[in-house]
Amino acid sequence: MSATLPRELTLFRLKRSVILGIKSLWMHKLRSLLTALGIVFGVASVISMLAIGEGASYEAQQQIKELGSQNIILESVKPTNTTTAGEQERSLILEYGLTYRDIAQIQATVPGVTVTVPTREIKDFLWGGPNSVDGVAIGTVAWFPTMKNRDIVRGRYFNEIEMKDRSPVCVLTESLSRKLFPLKDPIGQTVRMQTSYFRVVGVIEDDPAVAAASEDLKGSSESGEGMEMMIPISTLEDHFGEVLFKYRSGSFEAEKVELHEVTARIDDPDRVMPAALAIQHILERNHKEVDYKMTVPLDLLRRAERTKQIFNIVLGSIAAISLLVGGIGIMNIMLATVTERTREIGIRRALGAKKKDIVFQFLIETVILSGAGGVLGVALGLGVPLMVSYFAGMVTIIQFWAPTLAFGISVTIGILFGIYPAFRAADMNPVEALRHE
């Protein structure tokens, strides 16, 4: 017949083969759909699991980063093994936790420690005029906001002079200020705790972790979470003494805790882990019992990253298995199709089709099937994380490579699992194929 350019020829053949493939698959719509479903769910699960996993680990990392990646956080913890003794001698004062001596030693001996923020807390009712709330007075230092990455919303934070002078000044968190002074400007007002009065000099933003938690509970911050009043640690000591008395539900408890929390900042991220080890040693030496807890955000971050890797491997294996199952489903159906269309293969061979034409035809069909499954799977896989974010309020992150990769894998699976049925079709004896009923 006529001479055509070979390149054009292949393009035209490809187009015709794709149209033919779609027609053949369309003849068995339900069967094709069900076969493709295996791939659809495989691809969708890959994308949505990755998105949910990525979102969860992002959230975790974000929370850890808020703690400050160069910080080491020490907290006082009531020792567990003394509670039995404490029950018998309830009137005795329970003494535990971090001490000024610990800080002094850490600052003096651990290399790279630049700033430490000691805090001490007292929980009681806070009064602002006629309003009161169950809150907490936190005794801390002037550089607390910089260390904790928290912004001053109004006024100012107390300074080092006020610390030295043991001035009765305080800074309220946003939610506390709203509670105590709903209509007034809080600056210049006084807040009372027990018998002490403090002048408000500024308002600081809420602790991001607490804010996130209360947002989940839709603003039910009645529990006292986030109701914090920051005062100089020296002032706190002056007004409330060293021993804390608690009168709760009829019982009486006395505790002596020098410091509730200490945050140490290390100047170089590379020195965080050695510093943490050194601090651990100092505390082990100073404390007979484990009445403290050390949190290293950087360590948590690394652990979170490692967890994420493991998570990804697990998800990857599940996804691989589901895609494999989908691929086997495709192969199964293609083998059935080849048997069913034996006569068609015979006719085509009689009419001049070469073996490779038959291979190509069936391979194209498998790729269309798996490719269409891949496209539907990507659509579903992009939709599911959106639904999860909307209904469950979880953060989901779809990385651009995830749908691409999933689609690529589905097409590859189509080719891999299509090869055997296609060659089986092509290797049929034309005479026998034509006689096939």
Add this chain to the structure above:
Amino acid sequence: MLESGSTVKLRSRADQNADPVIELRGVEKHYLMGDFLVKALKGIDLKIFPGDYISILGPSGCGKSTMLNILGCLDQPTVGEYFLDGVDVAQLTDDDLSSVRGKKLGFIFQSYNLIQQLSVVENIEVPLYYQGVHEDESRVIAVELAKKVGLGKRLDHKPTELSGGQQQRVAIARALSNDPSVILADEATGNLDSKSGSDILQIFDDLNAEGKTLIMITHDEEMAKRTPRVIRLKDGEIGYDTYLHGDK
């Protein structure tokens, strides 16, 4: 054209002085059935000339199907030579055999053998597609052939929407699409009622009148009376080969 009717014999248009389209020399085909060697064809010598209109007759089991498969290049002889347009097809590879089938042969089967998912035109286009003829060109040829066999108004119908006679006419158009040297018809009217059957045979007569070479394989003696040349196969050998109404 002569009046149609099974008793009317046509004058052969074969040009016996020309080079034969098909020449078989000592063709044998052996099969292994279990432990037995079965000789389906035992030394066939045959020349078919351009314009020949032949019936190959014989009871079942005489080697008719084997003969068709070999003539149709679907199978290769065990022994012997087969020249199709001067080319020895007994020596060709599988791919080359496919090309030969696609270029030089047209098949018409008893059960029509149309591809179910394709329309009338698309079915006619199949041989052209495998020859690499471009879509635009093959569409023109296919439409023309569909009109020629009287299916100009059913171009986009699927085979399942057609009667048996119509399907067989699609198959004829398909066999003509690549302008073959030889058309092979295997019991072409076997599945049809007598009216549709005689319509199909009329088309064959017309095609031969246009100079096409046709080989019909049949067991129907009445049909064989229509063709100027009749070949009888008996136990894998040519029992009888004559021009019934030939003038040469």
